[in-house]
Each structure stands twice: as C-alpha cells, then as structure tokens.
Amino acid sequence: MSISLIKKPRSRMNEKQLLIAEIGKAKASSNRQIWFIATIFLILNLIIITCALLYVPVDTVKSIQQLSPTKIPQTDFLKLSIPVAILFFGFAVSFLGIKRLEQFDSEINQIRTYLSNQLLEERKITLQEREKFGEELTRNINEIKETIKTISENYVSESIDNRKESIEKYLAEFTKNTDIAIDNINTMLLPYKWLEQKKEEVDFLVNIRTAGIAKERVEQFNSENKKDISLKIAEYVVQQKLSGDPTDFHNLSADVAINENKPLAADIIDLGLSFFPHDINLLADGIKYHSESGNFTRAGELYFLIQEIEFSRWNWRLFVFVGDYLELIGKIKDAMEIYEQYKQYLPLDERAYSQPALYFKKSGKYHEAIEILEKCLQVCPKCEQAAFVLSDCYLKRGEYENVLTATDRSLESSADEQPSVNQSSIIWNKALALDAITHRNISKYKALSTLENHKDELIAKAKKCITYYNLCLSMDDCISVFKIRGPERIKILKGIMEANNLSDEEIDSMADKIKSPMDMINSLEDLSKLKELFDDDSHEQ
Structure with missing residues (x-):
C-alpha cells in the first residue's frame, strides 16, 4: 500500500517527462526533415532548369508560342521560362509546407509548455502527497511501537511474575x-568450640620462624596499639627458642621493653646470648633489663662475664648500662671508675660526662655536675644531652642566663635525625628561664622605681617567653605535664604584666589563643580527646 502511494504520482510524472522528451525529439526531427526536403527540392529544380536549357524540344517551345496571345520569339528565355515556372511552383509548395511545419512547431511548443507546467504542478502535488504519506507512515509506526511496547511489557511482566514465583520457591x-x-x-563443631578462643593467636603466630620475623610483627602490632598481641609474639619466640641474629634479639627486646615488660625483654636477651654469648650489645642489654626488672643475680652474672672483656672492645651501650647497674647496687665508686674508662676510650662521647653528671644531679650536687658538664661542652663537639642536663642544673641553681646559653647549645647539637633528648624539654627549659628572668626583672625594676623606663624591655621579654611556651606546646613530643603547666604559666605571666601596668595587646592575643587542659575538657564534645591529651608519656625525659 505504501509503495503504490509513493510510486503512482511518480509514474505520472515520468510519463509526462517522457512525452515532453518525445515531443522535443519529434520537433528536432521535423526541422531536420524540412530542411532536408527543401534542400533536395532546390537541387532538383536546378537539375530541371539545366535539363530544360539543354534538352527541351523545339515542338514544345512552339506550342507555347502558339498559346501565347502575343508572339514570343523563340529565344533562350523561352526555354528558361518553363523550368522557372516549375521552380516557382515548387518554391510555392515548399513555402506553404514550411509554413505548415512552423504552425506544427508552434503547436508542439505550446504542448511542451503546457506539459511542463503540468509536470511542475504534479511535482508540487507529489511533494505534498509524500509529506502527508510520511506523516501518516510515522504516525502508524509510532502506533505500532506503542502497541509492541505494551504487548512486550505485559509479556515481560507476566514472565517476571512467573519467574519470581519459581525463584521465591527455590530460595x-x-x-x-x-x-x-x-x-x-554447628552440631559437629561443638566439641571444637574451645579453639575459637585461639583463632587470633593462631593467625598472628603463623609463619613466625625467626626472631627477625617476630620483631617485624611486634613492630606492626605496636604501631596498631595491640600491645597484648606483641607480648604474645615475644613469649612465643622465647618458648619456641627461635633463632636470629644479634640485631634481631636486640631490636625485639627493645620493642618489648617499650611495652613496660622488662622481664620478658630480659628473657629475649638471654635467648640471644644462648646463641651469641660474647656479643657486646646483648651483654649490655641483658645487664640493663635484668637490673631494671630486679633480677640482680642474673645481672651480676652478666657483669662477671663483662669484666673479662677488655675496655677497648666496649661500646657506649656497655659503658652506660654497666654504670647504671653499678649505681643501682650502690657501687658508686666502681661506676665512676667505669665512667673514667669511658672518657679514656671514647673521649668525644658526651655520655662519658653526662652519666656521672646525672648521678650528681640526682644527688643534689649541682656544682659537681655543672663542673663535669662544662668540661664536656669544651671537649665534645656534639653534646645535646650534656647541655640539656646542664640547663637543668642551672635552673635548680637559679642561674637563668646560663640556662639560655645551655639550651641554645643543646638545640644546636640536637640538629640530628634521631636526637637523644626530648626536643620539647629543651624548649620548655628555655621558656622557664625567660619566664623567671621576666619576673625577676619586674621585681628588680619595681624596687628601683624604674619599671616604666624598662617597659619595652619587659614586654619584649614576655613576648619571647610566651613564644617559647607556645612552641613547646605545639610540638609532637610535648609531654603531658608541659601541656598542663604551660597554659598556667602563660596566664600567670599575663596577669603579672597587667598588674604592673605592662599590658600589651599582642601579649593578650598570644595568651588568649592558649587553651588549658581544663578549658579543652569543658568544651569537649568527644571524650576521646581527653584520652589523647593524657596519653602515656613515651617521651618522658
């Protein structure tokens, strides 16, 4: 149906186009025929004239003369008149024929123009019919699509419902x-339910075949704050008597000691000594952990073994830990002799000076400690620990200017990837010294009635003090006691400055930014922050 609708007008158009083409061909053919006939007729006339001139008989000429009312002489003109008459007659006939053909040609042109107009109209009508047919075809196709969609949806819906029922039954x-x-x-596993308690233990003990592997596992679980698992791994190493190199046993015992289990750390070192009985680092670790855990008998045995080793083979760890052991058991003189040997064999190691100085500091003998530490600062190029202990001694003696000098030297020497002193502690001592100097100067100038003259100096000193307090509190290794005392000292300093008419906007702004632990507790929405604030101090000096 659709094909006929499209092709029918197109067929009529083709017929008219063919007719116009045929008419054009007929016109061209008739023109050619006319000119062909005229040319032939002309040639024939010429031939007739020539023949008349040459071959017309005399009798014929005479008869023509007799017929004429006048006497026409027999001349060549008479001979010529006959073919001329015939030629005239032929031209007349040809002219009439050509005129007729012109009329025919004109009619053909009219017919051709008429057919062209009709063809143009047919084209317009055909275009409209095509547009209508296209719209109708589109509408029919859309109707078919909608019908197919409706039928498909119904079919799919029925199929899904049927499938759903079968799936629900299957499920x-x-x-x-x-x-x-x-x-x-579950019934079959009931006799083995007790193994469920061991599943985590089995998991973290899998593939631990050496002390080195155990050390890596312990470090991993320590970083995840799973100390109980770390200790179980260390106990497993001791129970199974796993082997390793001296460094593995040393590092593993250190990781266990961080978890405050010195006896287990000592057992790990004993296991290492069973493989490497003359290792200097393991002997030093053994005497340290056994003495700190109260097992002085085992520590004494190790000390006896250590005495057989020449001092030239001792390292800093052995000198320091043996000295600590001798101090613990009260053999101070022997400890001091060890420290003297330390200075002799390792003269540039600051611990040869800081170890005896620490003993004198703990004993309250600050003068002796300062004397040793000052010498250390002259001898040792890097002495962060000795300079820090020296700053502590000067603080105790109230020599605050010397505290600033000592902390500067400690900060200079602590520019290291693994400093031996808690960095926030050095900054804390510096802030305390500036705090004390500021208060002392306020009292001194106030007594001399020159407080107003030194206002700028005191404000600058207070700003510097608060800056160091802020720096200490912002450091990652800041210990909890500093977090509590620091904001208190800043508030006190601010109050003293205001009480003496030394207030300053910048000081007020710096002080107001500091929040004390109690301020933080009052504003906490998450109590977990309280736990972070009072975490165990792993960086205590």
Whole structure:
C-alpha cells in the first residue's frame, strides 16, 4: 500500500517527462526533415532548369508560342521560362509546407509548455502527497511501537511474575536446606568450640620462624596499639627458642621493653646470648633489663662475664648500662671508675660526662655536675644531652642566663635525625628561664622605681617567653605535664604584666589563643580527646 502511494504520482510524472522528451525529439526531427526536403527540392529544380536549357524540344517551345496571345520569339528565355515556372511552383509548395511545419512547431511548443507546467504542478502535488504519506507512515509506526511496547511489557511482566514465583520457591527451599546444613555443621563443631578462643593467636603466630620475623610483627602490632598481641609474639619466640641474629634479639627486646615488660625483654636477651654469648650489645642489654626488672643475680652474672672483656672492645651501650647497674647496687665508686674508662676510650662521647653528671644531679650536687658538664661542652663537639642536663642544673641553681646559653647549645647539637633528648624539654627549659628572668626583672625594676623606663624591655621579654611556651606546646613530643603547666604559666605571666601596668595587646592575643587542659575538657564534645591529651608519656625525659 505504501509503495503504490509513493510510486503512482511518480509514474505520472515520468510519463509526462517522457512525452515532453518525445515531443522535443519529434520537433528536432521535423526541422531536420524540412530542411532536408527543401534542400533536395532546390537541387532538383536546378537539375530541371539545366535539363530544360539543354534538352527541351523545339515542338514544345512552339506550342507555347502558339498559346501565347502575343508572339514570343523563340529565344533562350523561352526555354528558361518553363523550368522557372516549375521552380516557382515548387518554391510555392515548399513555402506553404514550411509554413505548415512552423504552425506544427508552434503547436508542439505550446504542448511542451503546457506539459511542463503540468509536470511542475504534479511535482508540487507529489511533494505534498509524500509529506502527508510520511506523516501518516510515522504516525502508524509510532502506533505500532506503542502497541509492541505494551504487548512486550505485559509479556515481560507476566514472565517476571512467573519467574519470581519459581525463584521465591527455590530460595525458600534453599534457605531451609542451608539452615539445616548449618545446624548440622554447628552440631559437629561443638566439641571444637574451645579453639575459637585461639583463632587470633593462631593467625598472628603463623609463619613466625625467626626472631627477625617476630620483631617485624611486634613492630606492626605496636604501631596498631595491640600491645597484648606483641607480648604474645615475644613469649612465643622465647618458648619456641627461635633463632636470629644479634640485631634481631636486640631490636625485639627493645620493642618489648617499650611495652613496660622488662622481664620478658630480659628473657629475649638471654635467648640471644644462648646463641651469641660474647656479643657486646646483648651483654649490655641483658645487664640493663635484668637490673631494671630486679633480677640482680642474673645481672651480676652478666657483669662477671663483662669484666673479662677488655675496655677497648666496649661500646657506649656497655659503658652506660654497666654504670647504671653499678649505681643501682650502690657501687658508686666502681661506676665512676667505669665512667673514667669511658672518657679514656671514647673521649668525644658526651655520655662519658653526662652519666656521672646525672648521678650528681640526682644527688643534689649541682656544682659537681655543672663542673663535669662544662668540661664536656669544651671537649665534645656534639653534646645535646650534656647541655640539656646542664640547663637543668642551672635552673635548680637559679642561674637563668646560663640556662639560655645551655639550651641554645643543646638545640644546636640536637640538629640530628634521631636526637637523644626530648626536643620539647629543651624548649620548655628555655621558656622557664625567660619566664623567671621576666619576673625577676619586674621585681628588680619595681624596687628601683624604674619599671616604666624598662617597659619595652619587659614586654619584649614576655613576648619571647610566651613564644617559647607556645612552641613547646605545639610540638609532637610535648609531654603531658608541659601541656598542663604551660597554659598556667602563660596566664600567670599575663596577669603579672597587667598588674604592673605592662599590658600589651599582642601579649593578650598570644595568651588568649592558649587553651588549658581544663578549658579543652569543658568544651569537649568527644571524650576521646581527653584520652589523647593524657596519653602515656613515651617521651618522658
């Protein structure tokens, strides 16, 4: 149906186009025929004239003369008149024929123009019919699509419903069978339920074949704050008597000691000594952990073994730990002799000076400690620990200017990837010294009635003090006691400055930014921050 609708007007158009083409061909053919006939007729006339001139008989000429009312002489003109008359007659006939053909040509042109106009109209009508047919075809196709969509949806919906019912039945049956199977499995596993308590233990102990592997696992669980698992791994190493190199046992014992289990750390070192009985680092670790855990008998045995080793083979760890052990058991003289040997064999190691100085500091003998430490600062190029202990001694003696000098030297020497002193502690001592100097100067100038003259100096000193307090509190290794005392000291300093008419906007702004732990507790929405604030101090000096 659609094909006929499209092709029918197109057929009529083709017929008219063919007719116009045929008319054009006929016109061209008739023109050619006219000119062909005229040319032939002309040639024939010429031939007739020539023949008349040459071959017309005399009798014929005479008869023509007799017929004429006048006497025409027999001349060549008479001979010529006959073919001329015939030629004239031929031209007349040809002219009439050509005129007729012109009329025919004109009619053909009219017919051709008429057919062209008709063809143009047919084209317009055909275009409209095509547009209408296209719209109708599009509408029919859309109707068919909608019908197919509706039928498909209905079919799919019915199929889904049928499939859903079968799936639901299958799932219900599968769930029932699964529950039965699970119940059967649980019944079969009841005698082994006690193994569930050991599943984590089995997991973290898998593939631990050496002390080195155990050390890596302990470091991992320490970083995840799973100290109980770390200790179980260390106990496993001791129980199974796993082997390793001296460094593995040294590092593993250090990781265990961080978890405050010195006896277990000592057992790990003893295991290492069973493989490497003359290792200097393991002997030093053994005497340290056994003495700190109260096992002085075992520490004494190790000390006896250590005495057989020449001092030239001792390292800093052995000198320091043996000295600590001798101090713990009260053999101070022997400890001091060890420190003297330390200075002799390792003269540039600051611990040869800081160790005896620490003993004198703990004993309250600050003068002796300062004397040793000042010498250390002259001898040792890097002496962060000695300079820090010296700053502590000067603080105790109230020599605050010397505290600033000592802390500067300690900060200079602590420019290291692994400093031996808590960095926030050095900054704290510097802030305390500036705090004390500021208060002392306020009192001194106030007594001399020159407080107003030194206002700028005191404000600058207070700003510097608060800056160091802020720096200390912002450091990652800041210990909890500083977090509590620092904001208190800043508030006190601010109050003293205001009480003496030395207030300053910048000081007020710096002080207001500092929040004390109690201020933080009052504003906490998450109590977990309280735990972070009072975490165990792993960086205590």
